[in-house]
Amino acid sequence: SSDGKCYAFDKRANGMVPAEAVAVIVLKKLSKAESDGNPVYATVVGSGINYDGKTNGITAPSxxxxxxxxxxxxxxxxxxxxxxxxIVTHGTGTKLGDPVEINA
Structure with a gap:
């Protein structure tokens, strides 16, 4: 991004901002969370991953x-x-990649 800001899924999208980050998600079986009286914000019922080989880069998904x-x-x-x-999305922050992501 030329201005150092990432506007994923926004008409102002002009690129990504490489950075470091840390995220923590605590997962617990639903039955255990309920019996422990924990608030449940979401449940994961499935996931998947793909790799489609060589592309034009991280900002140009297939x-x-x-x-x-x-x-x-x-x-x-x-x-x-x-x-x-x-849903969780990738959001490249580019006019090329974001429409590919959202249309998929």
């Missing part, structure tokens, strides 16, 4: 590969998209 992966995960874990409330 829409075909993204779509295929999403369909495979939905089918494998019997997920109905209309039941989903939250």
């Amino acid at each position: 829409g075909r590969s993204q779509s295929r992966l999403i369909k495979e995960v939905y089918d494998r874990f019997l997920i109905k998209p209309e039941d989903m409330e939250y």
